[in-house]
Amino acid sequence: MKPLPRQGKTFPNGESFATLCSKLGDLMQRLTSGAQTLYEGIRHLPIVSPHGHCDPEWFAQNSAFSNAAELLVIPDHYVFRMLYSQGVSLEDLGIGHAADPREVFRIFAKHWHLFLGTPSRMWISHVLQETLGIMTSLGADTADMIYDQIGEKLARDDHRPRALFDRFNIAALATTDSALDSLEHHQRVKDSAWSGRVIPTFRPDGVLDPDDPDFAENIRALAKLTQTDISDFSGYLAALRQRRAAFRDMGATATDHAIEVIWTEWLEDPDTLWPRVQSGAASAQDRIRFYGHMLIEMAQMSLDDGLVMQIHAGSKRNTNAHVMARFGRDKGADIPVQTDWVRGLEALLNRVGNRADFTLILFTLDEATYARTLAPMAGHWPCLRIGPPWWFHDSPAGIARYFDQVVETAGYYNLAGFNDDTRAFLSIPARHDLWRRAVALHLAQQVSDGAFDVSDATHLAQELAVGLAQDAYRLGR
Amino acid sequence: MKPLPRQGKTFPNGESFATLCSKLGDLMQRLTSGAQTLYEGIRHLPIVSPHGHCDPEWFAQNSAFSNAAELLVIPDHYVFRMLYSQGVSLEDLGIGHAADPREVFRIFAKHWHLFLGTPSRMWISHVLQETLGIMTSLGADTADMIYDQIGEKLARDDHRPRALFDRFNIAALATTDSALDSLEHHQRVKDSAWSGRVIPTFRPDGVLDPDDPDFAENIRALAKLTQTDISDFSGYLAALRQRRAAFRDMGATATDHAIEVIWTEWLEDPDTLWPRVQSGAASAQDRIRFYGHMLIEMAQMSLDDGLVMQIHAGSKRNTNAHVMARFGRDKGADIPVQTDWVRGLEALLNRVGNRADFTLILFTLDEATYARTLAPMAGHWPCLRIGPPWWFHDSPAGIARYFDQVVETAGYYNLAGFNDDTRAFLSIPARHDLWRRAVALHLAQQVSDGAFDVSDATHLAQELAVGLAQDAYRLGR
């Protein structure tokens, strides 16, 4: 953005902005016509969703979703954090205690303008128009009507989870599940006549990180669940292997780690440290070193069982003590911090990073690491792939910065395609659609800049929309 | 920017660049026509200047400005730092000792090309053309003529401070004043028949920061000025409250803090630390902790008296020891450093940050914190607003990066509109004009990208030009 040219820009006053915009639109139309064509070529491809937070119970039970508030507002921390930042109380939004869902939806509709310019507004607009067929624009005056229209839709069988899954043309959807999860819901989906591919992802931090508040309880549960004696370190590793196998049997192709400060370290004698860790007697430093060691153990297990490893690093969780105490985790107070991927992954990479049969996908919230760190690292280490823009950066400008900063050094084939990473099931098509539009615009720009030709762009569009994700997550083409 | 397309771009050699540019201009005209219309809708709105460094004495005395050098060169560290970086001595520019102002202006004019591509050049061009009506372009050959033309203008009554203030259509102008300031100049303005709204801002760092070289002297002056016994901590707080009240009585709506490394911390027993701080016996660590505590005390006082709190953090001051020793502060050697807003504000936010009746506006020089930190924080904490691009970033590309990186996560309503933050009074219209042009281009781009429609853009333009600043600073609409 630059200031308007200062001279020779007098404009016919009589002309309406609408007319101007249609001219502008006409121009943008031509500018983006290449992008439009690339987009048309990928917009209807199946959705591959290799990482996200949908609840498998939805697909096991296949019950109708309740109402607009419980579907679009209450579970979406992107939405209520913004309302909270402008003085709306979380209680009034039905968070932490009961509230009339219609009233919650009214508050949301009344504050719809707060979301101008945010991806939340684009996703929700897409859900309302494309998925729920709401043609009225949202506002205080239309809140009740729209609430009722959504209610009617949700009551219909063709709006139950499995029906929407099929209608969304989802080829595969991975959930994220605790290492201690019984996987019963996934079992039910598997046993059902329904053919939808819903698979778990192994999320073991609760049984790996001694700083997890529930660590002691978790490892006891791990021992019980696996019927393994974990009093010595080898037993602990065996129990973890057993859980990984259970996840793999249920279709899992990947693991996931959520870490605030990334640190890996290979310990020569983890077995001597283990008893102190287990008993809670380990020092703060030893707890960090132990977790750093376990990340490498996980990477080594991946070499054996083929599960792709994901690391989501750099979010300082629950920075608002009052909100944490009153409402619990995931209430919009997680703030990104700087991430030192080079030193943090040094030990892990130097142990297993030269293995091309190992895949480690990295997700960052620190965009300063795109060009400086992640692209050079992914452009060297055989195991590394760069995950798509994550969380706050999964947006038009965020995606543009990502392509701008990673592609020239990492190329396209060191990227892991797209993840929607959402617990908002209805927004999945909207998120993939936004990605595909951004991909099309990026590639059309590359063509017009002479970086490569149309056939390359057409192929890359397919890869970025579906292929790279299928390969990176070993989901098959 | 990308390399030119490699094929099919042969260009008619005969054609002159002027012709090409007129075509180019014609195209840009159409591309920016939407922006042009948005701009026309806000360009003549009153100027709201809620933070800056004008001297209130100008408006109290209303004396004529002296000459072009003392108006445009000598007081502007943006200008002389650039000349110094290219080998011009500060002495020759009349800094630190007397110099013939005409000679100073000649040196400036001779080096005008150094400013190509900088906002200083855009602002000064605007001042010369729009405010002073100079139609000759600046250069070594025109320096004397322009110097004289400016001199004649400045001698006229309609170019005195109050007349220019009225002509600039300034609705409110806030100065920045030491907590120890007598506010006599503001009093004189208030007592005068002139209706211009010039208000002070409470800048207490000199009496809060034990590392301020004049701290001991300052707190003695504070005691004297407030006739308060500050030997105990409660007396010190009372004296500060008294000064805040005096500022509020003079129209102040805000406080301001300039901090190199942001740190806040709530002390359980500040009263026991206070005597050591007062006597200069506190350790370096205790001095930092005390200042960190006092920032929270200031925030709590804001809850009582309603003054909006501003923090400008991350400038390492006076990095050039020779220039500091020879010429003093603010001579262009202040360099931005990294800023850790998350950990630095943790204590303050966890004490008062959930109060929606408290407003804290944050200004950064570390753009890496826009998307990573400030936008997520402002998108959660009820008290937070993000200040406009500050200092080096108050420029076309700087403003573009700001919108690109903050809006998608923070939205528009967590922004504080615009500040000119200048001591160069004549440049105020130029700086607001540049901001309004950048706003118009940003919003027109959003419309053409389908982010929102024209009516939303038209409303947001008004908010970004005036409304958001009026609200954030509680100046009234």
Next chain:
Amino acid sequence: MKPLPRQGKTFPNGESFATLCSKLGDLMQRLTSGAQTLYEGIRHLPIVSPHGHCDPEWFAQNSAFSNAAELLVIPDHYVFRMLYSQGVSLEDLGIGHAADPREVFRIFAKHWHLFLGTPSRMWISHVLQETLGIMTSLGADTADMIYDQIGEKLARDDHRPRALFDRFNIAALATTDSALDSLEHHQRVKDSAWSGRVIPTFRPDGVLDPDDPDFAENIRALAKLTQTDISDFSGYLAALRQRRAAFRDMGATATDHAIEVIWTEWLEDPDTLWPRVQSGAASAQDRIRFYGHMLIEMAQMSLDDGLVMQIHAGSKRNTNAHVMARFGRDKGADIPVQTDWVRGLEALLNRVGNRADFTLILFTLDEATYARTLAPMAGHWPCLRIGPPWWFHDSPAGIARYFDQVVETAGYYNLAGFNDDTRAFLSIPARHDLWRRAVALHLAQQVSDGAFDVSDATHLAQELAVGLAQDAYRLGR
């Protein structure tokens, strides 16, 4: 990049993408016509290459280059790092042991798609088409044919190093040479009838940095080469001065330092530290402090002998222990880290930074320092110039980010023009051409944004292409 507009964008399905792109191209043509003209004005200017890594022996011997693999693949770590990141073994690429060059080139050709979107692909395409006249596009099927075509070209006299140097229209080419280099190859070039200007650059880190693995051996060699007793510190300094003089006599105009973490510090008694450093008895901290002191000594020597000082900082070298052990340095595992220029250069700048007759050119891999640090520093300190985008950032988007983030604060005259910084001799025209295209697009955009006019842009284009580099490196115009 933003999502495509959501409404009114239905597109005629029948229309082929080629047609759309020609329209798009036509539009881009008009958009970039100003840039095109600026580019035409500089594209054929002589190449000034003041920093790079060509082997002076090429020009001393003037032997034919061997084959396509040894010319384009094996020596280029940009190329083999990418192949390695996708599972190609370095052994198969002929790195670390012999391999059939034809086979190496086949592997490269087969993986050509990996380079889509990277500058390596743009440079190599330019080399193949413009320099070697290969009109077939590279791929597995054409590898052998192209390998043979290149072989034939390389065998011709007009493709020997000196002939290409003349054909590339290189006005000056600086190599980078160890402080211990005999400079025999430069002597041979100088003594030859050939008029090409190939000059050395003084790279003394090996004899300055006590942490260099070969430091002890290096300083013994320094003593021997200079026949100087370096047992005391003054002798050591004298030996260094003697080497600088030898380089200057051979045409050198600059020195260069490659540093991971920048640190400078003035020691009051380096002579007492020197014996411990020499004997290897100095502590880790003292070794760092000594190197920090020696950087200031180098700066002071530059004030005496006029050699321009360059610092390339922020690359963590050889992060892959296996690759380092098996294949040695410079194998694509150097990863950028954060760089604190403010504190790191504080001591050096405060000692000599106010001297306008001293030139220090800074190169960063940490783009977060462009706007935050380097631009403000270069916009103040008389000695500082900002080097062009370095290493991973010497690319279309990288150059765009550079101009976007440095110019508004540093202006154009605090920049050092362009370096190709390459050991890939044949790519030099491609790299300068890419820079000149990016310069033209940047300046045309500035004109269309009203930042300055066409005559300024035309002049700045010349400066950025050639003039600024000639001045910064004291090569003469």
